[in-house]
Amino acid sequence: MAALQIGDKAPEITAKNQKGETVQLSEFKGKKVILYFYPKDNTPGCTTEACNYRDNYQSLVNDGIEVIGVSIDSEQSHQKFIAKFDLPFTLLADEDQKIVNDYGVWVEKNMYGKKYMGTARTTFIIDENGIIQHIIKKVDNKNATQQVRDLLSHP
Numbered sequence: 001m002a003a004l005q006i007g008d009k010a011p012e013i014t015a016k017n018q019k020g021e022t023v024q025l026s027e028f029k030g031k032k033v034i035l036y037f038y039p040k041d042n043t044p045g046c047t048t049e050a051c052n053y054r055d056n057y058q059s060l061v062n063d064g065i066e067v068i069g070v071s072i073d074s075e076q077s078h079q080k081f082i083a084k085f086d087l088p089f090t091l092l093a094d095e096d097q098k099i100v101n102d103y104g105v106w107v108e109k110n111m112y113g114k115k116y117m118g119t120a121r122t123t124f125i126i127d128e129n130g131i132i133q134h135i136i137k138k139v140d141n142k143n144a145t146q147q148v149r150d151l152l153s154h155p
Contacts, residue, residue, distance in 0.1 A: 003104045006135060010035070010126045011102040015070075015092040018078035023068075023090060026130065032065045033126040034148055036139070037105045039119045041073045041081035041091075048141040049121070050087055056145035057088045064128075065148075070094050071119060125151060 004011075010033075013025040025033070034053070038046040053060075053067050060067060067089040073081070078091040092099065100106040100119050109118040123136040125148060134151045 004124075004132060004135065006132055008132050010124065010130050010132050011099075013070075013092065013099055013102075015094060015099060016075055017090045017092055018075055018082055020075055023092060025068075025126075028066050028068075028126075029130060030128050032063075032128060032133075032152070034060070034065060034067045034123060035070065035103075035126055036067070036121075036123040036144070037070050037100060037103065037119050038121055040071060041077045042084070045121070045141050046071070047081075047085060049139065049144045050081070051085055052142060052144045053089065054085065054087050060145065066090075068092060070099050072097055072100060123148065 010025060015023060017023045036049065038049060040046055050069060057067060069089065069091045071091070072094050074095055075093045078093055081087065082091065094100055097106055103124065105120045105122045106117060107120045109116055121139045123139055123144065124132055125134040127133045136147060140147050
């Protein structure tokens with residue numbers, strides 16, 4: 001499958017959130033969506049990124065922007081992550097790796113010479129019509145919200 005590009009229709013997502021409820025990306029039509037993929041709950045970089053979105057969540061919602069996080073962790077792992085850091089947004093459990101594959105972020109990684117498959121930290125900004133507006137491959141965890149806002153203010 002070819003890599004997703006700006007201007008492509010975002011692949012539909014149907015997945016369980018932290019509460020076991022089925023969520024579909026199409027439910028958010030009419031809103032901008034920050035769809036962010038991260039490797040693992042409760043790890044330093046992922047926590048920093050999630051907390052940055054948490055700290056800015058209300059201003060994003062006020063601007064008609066929804067935040068959805070995706071990792072291959074379970075619903076139970078997401079519940080603990082949300083409780084520990086008081087995260088106000090949806091986290092999707094992608095245990096079968098369908099979403100990470102559909103979005104092209106399930107990649108070979110290399111740590112200390114060991115190769116393994118994992119999620120590439122990537123953010124997709126999707127417009128009100130479900131079209132990918134921006135793709136952030138080099139996410140600044142501490143300033144993730146500002147990174148998104150900068151792109152949205154310069155289309």
